[in-house]
Amino acid sequence: MAQLPDIHTLVPHSGAMSLLTRLLSADAENLCAEVVVTQDSMFCVDGAVGAWVGVEYMAQAVAAHAGFAAGLRGERPKVGFLLGTRRYACALPAFVAGSVLHVHVQRALQGENGLGAFECRIVDGSSGGDGNVGADGAELATATITVFQPANVEEFLQRSQE
Numbered sequence: 102m103a104q105l106p107d108i109h110t111l112v113p114h115s116g117a118m119s120l121l122t123r124l125l126s127a128d129a130e131n132l133c134a135e136v137v138v139t140q141d142s143m144f145c146v147d148g149a150v151g152a153w154v155g156v157e158y159m160a161q162a163v164a165a166h167a168g169f170a171a172g173l174r175g176e177r178p179k180v181g182f183l184l185g186t187r188r189y190a191c192a193l194p195a196f197v198a199g200s201v202l203h204v205h206v207q208r209a210l211q212g213e214n215g216l217g218a219f220e221c222r223i224v225d226g227s228s229g230g231d232g233n234v235g236a237d238g239a240e241l242a243t244a245t246i247t248v249f250q251p252a253n254v255e256e257f258l259q260r261s262q263e
Contacts, residue, residue, distance in 0.1 A: 108134060111168030112161055113180050117143040120154075121161050125203065129173065132166040134158075135226055136202040149195035155242040156186050159221040162204040163246050166219070181250035184216075189244040191223075201226040202241070215250045 108124040109115075120142070125133040136158050144150045160183045168178030196202060203226035211217040225238030251257035 106169070106172065108165055111165040111172070111178055113164065113178065114161060119161075120158055121165060121204070124165065124169075127166065127169045129170060131205070131207045132162055132169060133206075134162045134165055134204045136196075136204060138196045138198050138200040138202065140198045142198075145198055148198045150198075151195050152191040152193055152242065154196070155191055155223050156189055156244065156246075158202065158204045158223060159186070159206065159219075159242075159244055159246050160248070162206045162221065163217075163219045163248055166206050166208070167248075167250060179250060180254045181215075181248050184247040184249050186247070187245040189242070191242040192239075193241055196241075206246070209245065215252060217248045217250070219246045219248070221246050 105124045105127060108121045109119060111124070112119065112121060114120070120136060121134045122137045123135050125135050127133070138150050139145065140148065142150055144154045164178075164181060167181055171178050203224050204221065205224065206219045206221045209218045209220050221244050222240055223242040224240050228238045
C-alpha cells in the first residue's frame with residue numbers, strides 16, 4: 102500500500118488554524134482524518150473544545166480530500182470555500198482535551214462548476230482504529246458540508262470584489 106501524504110500538505114490552513122493531526126485513509130471518494138484534541142488548541146477553553154468546532158473539523162477534512170484528489174490528478178491543492186452545513190448534530194456539548202476523533206468525509210456530489218457536498222461524521226477514535234468504516238467507536242457528530250472550489254481562486258476573488 103502506498104504511503105499517505107502528510108495531512109498538512111493537503112490543507113491550506115497553517116499554524117494554530119491547522120486542526121487535523123494526521124491522515125488515516127483516503128481514496129477518490131472518501132477520507133478519514135484524525136484530530137487529537139489538545140489543551141493548546143486555539144478553541145480549547147477550560148479543557149474542552151466546543152462541539153460547534155466539529156463543523157470546522159469536517160470542513161478541513163473536506164479540504165484535505167480535495168487536496169488528496171488534486172494529488173491523484175498530479176495537481177497542487179487549491180483553495181476552496183465552505184458554503185455551509187446542513188443538519189449538524191453532535192451528541193456532546195464539547196470535545197474534551199485528550200479526545201481522539203476520526204473525521205470521515207464522503208463525497209455525495211461534485212459539479213463541474215466547483216460546487217460539492219460531502220456527508221461527514223465524527224466518531225470516537227480512541228479505540229485506535231485505522232479510520233476504516235466499522236473500525237471506530239461511537240458516532241459523535243454528523244452533517245452535510247457544502248463547498249465551492251473555483252477553477253481560479255484569484256479571478257473569483259477579483260470578480261467578487263467588483
